[in-house]
Amino acid sequence: MERKKVLILSNPGTAGFEIGRTPTKFMMMIEAIKQGGLEGTHYYVGTAGELKALLKKEHPDIVFSAAYYTLDKAGDRRNIHGLLEVEGFPYIGSDETAFGACAFQSSAEG
Numbered sequence: 001m002e003r004k005k006v007l008i009l010s011n012p013g014t015a016g017f018e019i020g021r022t023p024t025k026f027m028m029m030i031e032a033i034k035q036g037g038l039e040g041t042h043y044y045v046g047t048a049g050e051l052k053a054l055l056k057k058e059h060p061d062i063v064f065s066a067a068y069y070t071l072d073k074a075g076d077r078r079n080i081h082g083l084l085e086v087e088g089f090p091y092i093g094s095d096e097t098a099f100g101a102c103a104f105q106s107s108a109e110g
Contacts, residue, residue: 003039007060009051009080011067012044026066048072048083055087063091 008026022030026042033040041058045051048070055063063084069077084091 003037004061005058006033006038006040007054007058007063008040008042009045009063009065009067010042011070012046029064045070045080048078051080051083052087055084055089060089063089065091065093 008029010023010026022042030040030042041060043054043058045054045067051070065080065084067080070080070083072078081091081093
């Protein structure tokens with residue numbers, strides 16, 4: 001029986017992270033996922049195109065995104081959860097509308 005696949009996403013270039021290496025916190029998540037009988041994999045995703053290609057290649061059962069946004073072709077920020085919804089992939093976290101409301105409220109208060 002094939003194990004369910006969990007895809008963990010983060011942005012490249014995050015302070016202290018080296019491309020091509022999975023940070024310790026994600027390695028710990030992958031280990032916990034394995035202990036739960038699932039398969040976990042971490043990827044850096046910088047653009048919407050990269051995300052779509054990765055989803056097509058990996059076809060995960062669920063996605064955990066430690067990144068909130070990715071960039072579209074014009075260089076504008078796109079909410080990753082919104083892209084996952086459009087592509088039909090389940091994910092862990094709030095939907096795009098709830099996330100947008102929280103982000104707006106946070107920036108309005110600051």
